[in-house]
Amino acid sequence: MDISQLRMLTAIYKAGSIVKAAKSVHCVPSNVTARMKALEAEVGCCLLNRGDKGVELSAAGKHLLAHAEKVLEAFGEAQSCFNDTKKLGGTLKVGSTDSFVSTQLASIAAAFEREYPEVVLEVATATSLELLEQVIEGKLDIAVVAVNTTNPKIISQRLPGERPVLVYPQRWLHDGPLNLNNRKLLAWPKGCPFQAVAQVWCDDSLKGVEWRVCASWGGILTCVEQGLGMAVVPRGVYDNYSALDGLAVCDALEFDRVDHYLLTHKRTGGHPVRDGFERILCGTSVHSG
Template sequence: MNTNDLKIFESVAVNASFTKAAEEMFTVQSNITARIKNLESELKIELFTRTSRKVILTEEGKIFLTYSRKINSLANEVKELFSAPDRLSGILNIGCIETTMALKVPGVINHFTNQYPGVTLNFSTGTSIKLISDVLNFKLDAAFVVAPIFNPELSSLVIKEEKLSIISSVNQRDLGHLGIQPVKIVVFDQGCSYRQRLETWLSNQGIFNYQCTILNTLEGIINFVEAGVGITVLPEELIRKHYDHRQLNSHPLEGDLSTLTTVLINRIDIALPKTLQMFKRYFENDAVIANAS
């Protein structure tokens, strides 16, 4: 068993495919298959259940994945221990909800990569539910999601508390007559915290029948709301900083629905690589956060 075998195993586990793992590891499928068989023979367990479409981790495989991650994390930690901070290198896979991507990520990329040019930041977006799942399944090193987080396997660092508003087209000056006609909303898919807030608000107004237009980009939602397709919920700061010039009206929410807290999560059962430690420090220091906003 060596660390390369463990990386191959992890790639198969994440991709649920020998073919995709071979592409990711820049090798042939037969090599991937042989290395997994050798691992299974050495460990005397079956790591995967093979089907015609994909491979699935067995219960023993799930346990071994946790140990594999720890071993590789420790190996990287040893390498980083003897590396000067300015020579820090590697890849960080970070997940973001769309609004965090718009508000925080550009500043972070600029400051972090200037200080650590050897580190590649690989960002991807999704709903909080999807991002939490990806962190738990080792597909992401960390993710910006919406609090609260109750999973004991995850550590969370508070990043920001945001004020939320209902956003409409400029032609909709108030929300007092929403119930008179079919209500239309423009939202991300199920699992989006902003969508949940809007649906809860509608329910509190006695509105239970509404038509959803579902989009997967923030820019798309802004465009549709501006065109009068429907209303949405987004952070006030986002609208103020990036869309103040657009034909939009902002209607502040009140009470428990009016605020949303963003946290940065990561698994607690593996040692943090130095790259992630340095990344998290950017949000532990208020001055740095202000500069990156």
């Protein structure tokens, strides 16, 4: 017994004819006849009374019809749920790096909530490698990271990234021409792509740089504002904190862009809520610096 057989049964009841019922379910009469005979064989009784004036449901057929109508109604509601995003519910677990959360996720989450008001959006922040592991383990539905992966279990999609900028204390300008040698530099721990950009720049261009580790963009920029050192940060992060007194940005330096990557697990297949979040995320203009 399947949905198509139940649809045929209800169509026969409404049309009173195999031929008319076949037109309403968009198939040939012989197929309707064969499917009804198969259904009768499955339930073990006659469902249709065939006469000169057409076809009527037997007592058993009418009994099955009552159940068929309920099943078809429930099936229709289930289908409409996936056609109407406002009816979709559940929880979507999203992971992201701190820089992406700080600069872009708020607008994406707001657009997602407008389209999927019944879905609870849970956001977790961690390093890119930690987020990758959580997607592999099924703890996250989707993750945005700053390091690409070739893991065979993962689908990775590149997102336009942003160029880092050098931020330093304004008070350094009070000492004359800006000198960045023998300064302290605040950065995330190794593994962060922005830390890697800063490392290459320091190795190629500066002398005597003393590193200080801080796993927070807000913490890093607050320390810079207090004169504790300089930092290479995502442009969007600086824009969010540019109102801080004492911050200066060096636009003369042009660092390589750091792209983001959207990670999902290959085994998850179709996922209407996750796919909707991905569509909104990819359709949002990403700051490229």
